[in-house]
Amino acid sequence: MTGEHRGPPQTGFDTLALHAGQSPDPTTGARATPIFQSASFVFPDSDHAVGLFNIERAGHVYSRLSNPTNAVLEERMAALDGGVGAIATASGQAAIHLGISTLMGAGDHIVASRSLYGGTHNLLEYTLPRFGIETTFVDPRDMDAFAGAIRDNTKLVFGEVLGNPGLEVLDIPRLAAVAHAAGLPLMVDATFATPYLCRPIEHGADIVVHSATKFLSGHGVVIGGVLIDGGTFDWRSSDRFPTLTEPYTGFHNLVFADEFGPQAFITRARKEGIRDFGACMAPMTAFQVLQGLETLPLRMTRHVDNARAVAEFLAGADGVVAVNYPELDTHPDHALAKTLLPKGAGAIFGFEIAGGRGAGRAFIEALELFSHLANVGDAKSLVIHPASTTHHRMDSDALAAAGIGEGLIRLSIGLEDPRDLIGDLKRGLRRAAKVAAA
Amino acid sequence: MKNIEVNGNSVAYATGTGHPAADAPVILFVHGAGMDHSVWVMPARFFARHGYRVIAPDLPGHGLSAPPAIDSVADYADWIAALLDALAIDRCVLVGHSMGSLIAYATAASHPQRIDKVALLGTSAPMPVSDALLGAAADDHPAAFAMGNTWSHSPTGRLGRGGTPGTWNLMSGLRLLERSAPGVYHADLAACNGFDQAAFPAVESTTPALVIAGAKDQMTPPKAGIKVAAGLPNCTQVTLPDCGHSMLSEAPNAVLDALAAFAGVAT
Numbered sequence: 001m002t003g004e005h006r007g008p009p010q011t012g013f014d015t016l017a018l019h020a021g022q023s024p025d026p027t028t029g030a031r032a033t034p035i036f037q038s039a040s041f042v043f044p045d046s047d048h049a050v051g052l053f054n055i056e057r058a059g060h061v062y063s064r065l066s067n068p069t070n071a072v073l074e075e076r077m078a079a080l081d082g083g084v085g086a087i088a089t090a091s092g093q094a095a096i097h098l099g100i101s102t103l104m105g106a107g108d109h110i111v112a113s114r115s116l117y118g119g120t121h122n123l124l125e126y127t128l129p130r131f132g133i134e135t136t137f138v139d140p141r142d143m144d145a146f147a148g149a150i151r152d153n154t155k156l157v158f159g160e161v162l163g164n165p166g167l168e169v170l171d172i173p174r175l176a177a178v179a180h181a182a183g184l185p186l187m188v189d190a191t192f193a194t195p196y197l198c199r200p201i202e203h204g205a206d207i208v209v210h211s212a213t214k215f216l217s218g219h220g221v222v223i224g225g226v227l228i229d230g231g232t233f234d235w236r237s238s239d240r241f242p243t244l245t246e247p248y249t250g251f252h253n254l255v256f257a258d259e260f261g262p263q264a265f266i267t268r269a270r271k272e273g274i275r276d277f278g279a280c281m282a283p284m285t286a287f288q289v290l291q292g293l294e295t296l297p298l299r300m301t302r303h304v305d306n307a308r309a310v311a312e313f314l315a316g317a318d319g320v321v322a323v324n325y326p327e328l329d330t331h332p333d334h335a336l337a338k339t340l341l342p343k344g345a346g347a348i349f350g351f352e353i354a355g356g357r358g359a360g361r362a363f364i365e366a367l368e369l370f371s372h373l374a375n376v377g378d379a380k381s382l383v384i385h386p387a388s389t390t391h392h393r394m395d396s397d398a399l400a401a402a403g404i405g406e407g408l409i410r411l412s413i414g415l416e417d418p419r420d421l422i423g424d425l426k427r428g429l430r431r432a433a434k435v436a437a438a
Numbered sequence: 439m440k441n442i443e444v445n446g447n448s449v450a451y452a453t454g455t456g457h458p459a460a461d462a463p464v465i466l467f468v469h470g471a472g473m474d475h476s477v478w479v480m481p482a483r484f485f486a487r488h489g490y491r492v493i494a495p496d497l498p499g500h501g502l503s504a505p506p507a508i509d510s511v512a513d514y515a516d517w518i519a520a521l522l523d524a525l526a527i528d529r530c531v532l533v534g535h536s537m538g539s540l541i542a543y544a545t546a547a548s549h550p551q552r553i554d555k556v557a558l559l560g561t562s563a564p565m566p567v568s569d570a571l572l573g574a575a576a577d578d579h580p581a582a583f584a585m586g587n588t589w590s591h592s593p594t595g596r597l598g599r600g601g602t603p604g605t606w607n608l609m610s611g612l613r614l615l616e617r618s619a620p621g622v623y624h625a626d627l628a629a630c631n632g633f634d635q636a637a638f639p640a641v642e643s644t645t646p647a648l649v650i651a652g653a654k655d656q657m658t659p660p661k662a663g664i665k666v667a668a669g670l671p672n673c674t675q676v677t678l679p680d681c682g683h684s685m686l687s688e689a690p691n692a693v694l695d696a697l698a699a700f701a702g703v704a705t
Contacts, residue, residue, distance in 0.1 A: 004573075005570070005573065005574035005577065005579040005581035005582070006581055007574075007580070007581040007583075007584025007585055007588070008584060008585055008588045008589065010584070010588070011596060011597065016597075019597050020597055020598050020606075021597070021598040021599060021606075022597075022598075022599065023594065023597070023599050045705075047704075047705045048705065050487070051484060051487075051694075051705075054483055054484075054487055055479070055480065055483055056480050056481070056483045056484035056487065056694065057480065057484075057690065057691050057694060058480070058600070058601035058602040058603070058690045058691055059601065059603075059691070060603060065603075066603035066604065067603075068603075070603075070604075071603040071604055074603065074604035075598040075599070075604065075605070075606050076598075078604070078605075078606035078609065079598060079606050079608070079609070082609060083606060083609060084605065084606055084609045084610040084613055085604045085605045085606055085610070086604055086606070087604055088604075231609060231610060231613040232613065234617075236502075252455060253455060254455055255439070255455075258439045258452060258476075259452060259455070259476060259479045259482075259483075260476060260479060261474060261476030261613075261614060261617075262476075262610055262613035262614055262617070263476075263605065263610055266604065266605075270603075270604065
């Protein structure tokens with residue numbers, strides 16, 4: 001009986017990427033999203049002003065709190081990720097900080113995957129403890145380790161869809177089940193995947209964060225982030241989340257879970273975190289991220305196609321010890337990737353070059369098309385050799401402990417002709433082979 | 439949220455975080471099918487700040503109120519009267535949306551001595567529900583939520599643009615429906631489908647009424663709302679352009695302005 005029912009068709013992802021949150025400007029007829037480069041917005045009268053401050057009316061007050069250009073981006077990202085709302089932030093790090101600080105304070109605890117972006121690891125391992133928030137790091141493939149690390153004061157479970165640097169595929173449905181069984185929300189960083197390749201909320205996550213600097217904007221020209229609320233978690237299910245279930249004296253004793261229902265988390269994040277920490281996105285940045293989102297489906301398809309071509313070349317190339325990419329059946333999470341990321345496991349991957357640290361340096365310096373820099377998710381292909389750059393102070397033992405080989409090369413595959421990319425890599429491999437043989 | 443017992447069952451209600459005077463006028467908001475009090479958050483906060491005692495209940499079986507849900511509008515009207523009794527409220531301005539508009543209408547008709555003014559948002563009489571939606575709801579199938587939610591948003595609203603910064607209304611509506619307990623959405627839809635205006639006495643000419651229609655409302659088309667308004671002897675009718683059934687999220691400011699003007703609150 002239940003299989004006979006069918007809901008109405010929903011707007012497709014590609015259409016939402018172009019239209020969600022925006023219609024032609026009613027004043028000017030502008031088809032593109034205007035950049036509202038204004039710090040504040042005029043109140044028609046005093047009662048209207050109070051109404052905006054008191055959440056009686058929809059509208060804008062001051063661009064740290066909200067801005068019409070940012071609001072289009074926020075709606076669009078919520079639409080693309082299947083959330084109830086979003087906040088655009090100054091960076092991906094700001095989005096993670098906003099998510100954490102909305103849920104907890106001193107004395108609280110996070111259980112996180114240990115395979116994280118270095119900046120996130122720094123925040124959780126070194127900086128947040130100074131503010132009384134501790135994190136236990138566990139193997140992202142070990143669900144029992146997540147469950148075992150949860151304490152009475154744990155407020156959040158956190159991981160990345162594609163781990164860093166190992167590209168472990170986070171088993172979001174299983175981890176969500178672990179978190180929910182303990183009465184905890186799951187927050188997922190989906191930067192490497194983007195909602196085009198993986199929508200974590202559909203798999204059980206409750207909160208999603210992105211660095212918009214990467215594929216979302218897609219051209220390496222802005223720094224930004226997005227925090228998205230799935231509206232799925234019942235904050236009133238326990239007394240663990242007083243920021244959402246108890247009166248907030250900073251907003252006239254508002255109880256967010258009472259008044260805002262599924263939007264409680266994102267509303268608290270805006271009314272407190274963006275208001276007080278202030279890590280908002282500039283409207284010009286929001287416009288540029290929106291420009292990127294319009295072509296996200298097209299770009300991600302090409303990114304993945306190119307990455308597959310490059311990875312397959314490297315997997316058969318002399319001088320390459322191993323390629324670590326979930327699209328390849330040699331990756332331990334290949335089957336899981338096919339389930340959670342059926343359109344492709346992103347365009348960032350690593351490979352181990354023969355000859356160690358010296359060969360890695362020689363490889364990097366021989367490349368002409370790949371850009372040697374510390375970023376990913378650009379339209380242009382990027383490369384970095386951690387042992388000679390970001391992790392150069394670590395000896396071989398320390399690198400091994402961090403899961404980084406001395407010959408590890410990380411690639412972010414762009415939109416160039418893949419034949420040119422492979423040609424460039426061949427040049428690097430020839431140079432590396434000479435160093436390795438010397 | 440506050441709680442009170444009505445007919446032996448616990449009822450949760452929001453107040454707009456107000457601090458009303460003992461003699462404050464009362465405004466009572468009644469939500470629609472599968473919803474809860476949170477759809478009224480903005481008008482609730484507005485009227486609370488303007489000196490009203492705000493009561494926005496979760497109907498029985500909805501939100502934080504105890505089950506069972508009620509499956510007839512007539513019984514809901516009597517329940518509203520019982521709620522007013524429990525709260526020791528003599529009279530109120532009564533505002534309802536969708537199914538709540540039928541409950542408000544029926545309460546104004548059946549218990550006129552309790553109603554100062556009545557506002558009907560997204561209304562229709564009758565309020566037929568399609569077999570497809572009723573059938574899916576009877577099975578607690580997710581397609582019921584998808585149908586009800588999608589059809590409650592205008593074509594424009596399905597692409598967002600509701601004005602509340604950073605809010606994706608389409609998913610917010612769906613999440614609310616997904617939170618409803620099994621059987622509740624079907625009971626609500628059955629109550630709507632079974633509504634018979636002829637079973638109620640006429641609303642008195644001394645009761646001022648407001649009907650707000652959405653020009654792009656697929657669930658309760660604007661012509662239906664206009665017809666309801668024409669049958670009310672003392673009615674103001676407002677049609678919101680480019681707005682669907684989910685007018686509290688699609689056009690929150692226009693709804694608030696219409697309610698404020700109707701209630702006589704200067705803005």
